[in-house]
Structure formats: C-alpha cells, structure tokens
Amino acid sequence: MGKRLRFTRFMQGAAIAAVGALALAGCSGQGGAESAGGEFTGEYDGPEVTLQYWNGFTGGDGPFMQQMVDDFMAEHDNIKIESTTQDWADFYQKLPAAVTAGEGPDVGVMHLDQLSTMAARNVIVPVDDLAEELDLSADDFTEEVWDAGVYQDARYGIPLDVHSLAMYYNTDHFAAAGITEPPTDEASFQEALDKLTAAGFQTPFWMPALWPGHLMELSLIWQGGGEPYSEDGSEATFDSEEGVAGLTWMRSMVDEGYSPSDVAIDAQYIAFKNGETSITWDGIWQINDLTESGLPFAAAPVPAIGGEAAVWANSHNFFLPRQAQADANKANAAKVFIAWMSENSAEWAGAGMIPARESVRDAALEGTVQQPIADQIDTMRFLPAVPGLGPVQAETLEVAVADGVLGKASPEEALTREADRATKLMEENLEKFGG
C-alpha cells in the first residue's frame, strides 16, 4: 500500500516535472552549469513550483523529515515538495544515473563524505552563494563539519546535522553490576566489563565483524592520534600503529570472552535490544528504534580507548544537483527550502540527530538521549573530502576489520594487506578525478 502510494506520487511528480520542463523549454533562463539558478534573493515569490526532494531517511528519522517538509509547505503556498525516500545504498547508486539522464531531483540530502565524490562526478553544484546569502559561516557550525563540505575551494553542502557513533548501555545491567557512571576511557571500560561479567552478564560487549565494526576502528585510530587516510587522498594509513592497536583491542574483546566469536550482521544490535548484551556501540540514529523497543538504556560518548577522546561522525548535507534543464524558479525555490530547513532544524533533533547549527542545537537537545554525545561535538572526526573514498573503504577497511575481528588474520596482516589495496585504489581515483 505504502509502496504503491509512493509510486503514484512519484509518477505524478514525474508528470508534473515533465509538463513543467515542456512549458519552460521555450523560455528557460540561462542557469549556467556552475551554480544552479540565477541570483538567489533569499525569497521565492515566483509561480507555483513542485520540487523533487530525494533523501535516504528510511528509518525512524523518516517521519521527522516528513513533518519538517509538511511544516515547510504549510508556510510556503507556492512551493510543493515531493519526497522520494530510498535506502542510502541505492540512493548513491541511482543519483548519478538519474542526474546524468536529466531525471534527478531538484534538491536532496546526502552524507558529508559523499559530497566530494558527487562533486567530482559533476552530479551536484556549488552552493557558496546560498551560504553567503544565509550568512552561514563556520562560526555557527563545528569547524570540522563546515570545512569538510568544501571540495576544490567550493562549498557543496549545507549541513543539517551531525551524527556519530555512541555507546549505548543497558541501564538495568549497569545498575545490577553496580556501575554508576558510564565508562570514559580504557581502564573504566575494562572495569565496567569485569563488573558486568561478575554480575552474571556473560558476554557484555558483542564485537561486530561487519557494520559498524569499521566505524569503531576509525574511532580507535583517531583516539590513538592516527589518521586512516592521508588528507590529499593519495594513501591509506589505517595500517599504522594506531590502526593495529585498535583492531587488536577489538579482537581482544572476543579473545577475552566479553564477546562471543563470529558475531554476524546486526546480531550485536539485536542482542542488545533483547537484553542479551549490556553495551553496544552504534549510531545515534538508532535512538528512536531503541526507545520504541522499551529497553531501559542510555547513551554516552564512545569511551577513549585509544587515549584521547575522538569518535567517527558524519553529517547530512543539503545539496543542489546539476540539472539538465536549468530552471531558475526551481533552483531558487530549492534554495529557499534548504534555508528554511537549516533554520528550523530543531525538529530534526527528534530523529535522534544533532542539529548542525549551534544557534539551534542547545535548545533543541535539552533533555534528549543524544545530549551527552552532543556535548562532545568537538571530539567528532570526519573522513577527509576525497572523491571515491567511500567505496574504497567498503572494499578494503571493512574487509580488514572483518578478518581481524573474526580472527581469520592477525590485525596487522589484515590491515597491511587491505591498506595496500586501498592505496592502489586511491591512486587510481586521484588519476580519474584529478584530471
């Protein structure tokens, strides 16, 4: 039912878009390939337009996004938003194809680490003028998030939120084991594990071989003071001392019996939801899912196992796609949409996310589950803006982490082998995108 509904809506949208394209074919303004639309004035008072809006909020975050879209439409009579929501993995495969074929959306949201790739593929266009017009600057955002949206001196994304890995723990288990404060470093984490084991929770911390294992490893590398990739995108360095130390620690959780061996996809999360394990590290976007399950839980920042506090994070960013038919009205309406969503991103905190804008953040997060994590926003680390890095990481680091955690290869061996592969792939990418 839901699927069919969405499909019809999609068809309607496509029909409207097609009619619009026909009507405008004669008088289409010169948008230029560099930036979408003409001069952005901050307001849209042109004729009624319908915008295709693509995103990947398929989980508990979906309803909150729809609510924001509905609120936006209630305030803007002349702008209609047609949302198309699909799995992120599909999203990143389809978007380049759709835009290349001239069937892409008018506005959308993607992850920060995808911006440079999509920019290099000429799928999205710079939004510098929008940032300027909105008076957006690094002051209102965490520097890391803000800077990571820039590729080759142009800004491609307007951050909506940041979301990181968090440590979830079962509050009943912690109470039973007599742990009063969530652990913050290796010593206290170890102590917590021992107390939990002593209290009868045999396997308190299941170590996943697949998702989100590589995000844990990335966090551990940063905590140790290392970098997984060189800033210029020429080399993978996750086989460094810090990388090996991180993966060795992950595997030690299995060897020392805090985790069962061979934890398969999602098993650690389901076990946590069922109260079979006491601690799990996962994304803060799972908060609503956990709340709904009725589990007594709380969230805390990922403990600094490797030394200093650091955690993997990512960010949802609004982008403007390159459109075959440059339509100044649509481009301006899309900018109005982005501006409004950015200003009203408080609602988005309900989806378990951390609003990117400081001016919105504090009030929005008051009393939420993710508040303790948001307090540590300065420790969040982002992957460098290197085109094509995402797939390279999936092909290499994820495999190395899986092999290391499963004990199929020593951490050092797995990381060295895959880092070599990653470096080769990155060199190929540099050549491909560099020219």
Added chain:
Amino acid sequence: MSTPTRVGASVTEAPTAAPDGSAPRRAGVSPTRPKPFTPWLFLLPYLALFTVFVIVPSVFGLWISLHEWDYTLPNKPFVGGENYAELFDPNSVNSGSFWTSMRATGIFTLFSVPLLLVLPLLVALLMNKSFPGRNFFRAVYFAPYVLGVAVVGLLWRYLLDNNIGLVNYYLGLFGLPDDTAWTTSVPAAWVALVGVTVWWTLGFNAVIYLAALQDIPGELYEAASVDGANAWQKFRNVTLPGLRPILTFVTINTLIASANMFGQSYIITQGAPGRETRTAIYQIAETGLRNFQMGDAAAMSYVLTFFLMIISVVVFWLFREKKEKPVADESATAQSGGIR
C-alpha cells in the same frame, strides 16, 4: 524453432500446386504461399526485444570493457585490452579479488548443481506417485520458489545467525553442536548458502522433472513389467532415458543459475568471512555499480561469460555422447534453442 521448418516444407509443395492454376498470375506462385519475410515477421516482436536487451548491450559491453569507463565522467579513455590484462596480472588491484570470487562461484556451483539435479528428481518421483494429499505436497515443495531472493535471504540470515538464530538453537536442543558460525566462517557458510539455495529452488526443477515424467508413456512401464523388470531396472531403462532431453535443459539452466548466484551471499553472508563467499557476479556488481569501474567490471563479465560458454559446451557434449537414439538427440537440439 519449428516455424522455419514448416515454411520450408510448404515452399517445396508450392510448385506442385501451380500447374492447376490457369489464372494469368506468375507460374509457380501459390496465392497462399508465404512471403519470404513471413518468418521474420513472426520473429520480429521477440527479435526486437532480443536486439535491444541482449545483442546491443553485449556489444556495447565489449566496447565498455576496452575503456576506463565511468559514465558520470566526461573522460572515458580507451585502454585497449588493459582491463583484461589486469585481471591476469597478480599485482593489480582487481585480479586477486576477482579470482577469489570466481573460485567462490566455482565452489558454490560444484556443490549446488549435483544436489539441485538429484534432489528435485527424487521429489518429482515421489510426487508422481498417487497418494492422498499429493497436490498439497506438490504445492509445499514448490512454495519457496515463489519467494523473492530478498525474502529468502533475510529470513535465513536471521535463522542461521550463529548467536541469536533458531537453527543453532534447535541443533542445541537435540544435543548437536550449537555454535556453528553459519554466516561468518567457511565451510559452514557454503553449507548454508548451498542449503538455502536448494531449499529455495528445488521446486522449480522438480516441476520440470514432474512434467517430463508425466510425458513418459505408461505402456513403456507396462512393457517393462511384462519383461520382468524390477523397479530399479524400470527407472534405469525407462525413466532415465525418457528424461534425457529434459536433463540437458535442467543441467544447463541450473549451472547458469548457480554460476550467477548473487543475492544469497549478498544478503546472508555479505561475502563474509572476508571476501570468501563473494561470488563473481557480486564482485562484478561491486566493481561496476558501487566503484564505478565499469570497464573493469565489463571485462570481468566477459571472462565469466567465457567460462560459462566452455562449461555449456562441455555439458552439451556430455549429453550428446550417446548417438544411438536419434529421437533424444533431436529433442536435445530443440532444447538448445529454448534455453535462452
């Protein structure tokens, strides 16, 4: 396949009909004689689809495989046979993972095809007997086949999970080892993938076998009984020869389906452990659709196709070996046209 033959036959008949006609039309041309383009007209609807969706893409794919091809980038440099050469160069990025995936496909095919040839035959033999509830059981065995690969994959991924899955739980209840890592270790993952695939697609082959069994004339069995043949002899000398034409089809079809395995390992094991259960198609999809290395992916596809062609030729050769029965041979040829 048979249409052109019939057309040919009426062409030879046409001249004999011509002398009867005294009308001033050209001698030797019957008014009902098919025009030369008639067979092409009959073929046209399918030919059009075949051209657009098979011939053009395969030729275009060959062209892509000669380039460093990323469709989102304007620059698609021609590299000649480099993509192919890289696959055979052990130092290149793609060759290692590609041949691991080819090996994975080989392992899967090796174990799944014999099972998918024998088990469905046993099921079909059972379902060919008459007993109460036969239709019910026929439906039960076919039922999993109607499920999509995503449903089957997700279902078994959770059932087979070594820590929270039901399979290990029940094994434990029966006092069997309950810590087998079905989805994260080999060879257990292969047992799981082959098992799931057999469970899933067994019904399809069984239905084809069943149809073929019902085509074997009852008189042959009667004659065999009169000759004093026992059940095994009847199976050996009546049933199996009767199934021969269909066996070629089932074998090739199962081989190709197994060699194209993708969804099961994509969903159930995600290629784990490491890349070991990542099949060739899986690797091709990752390379081409996720990494946008379409030239490399196309080259991989052609290498895979090459192997599949060799295997198909071998299978045809095996099934054509005995030539004493021209009838069976002819049917086998007819099947070859139907495989596409």
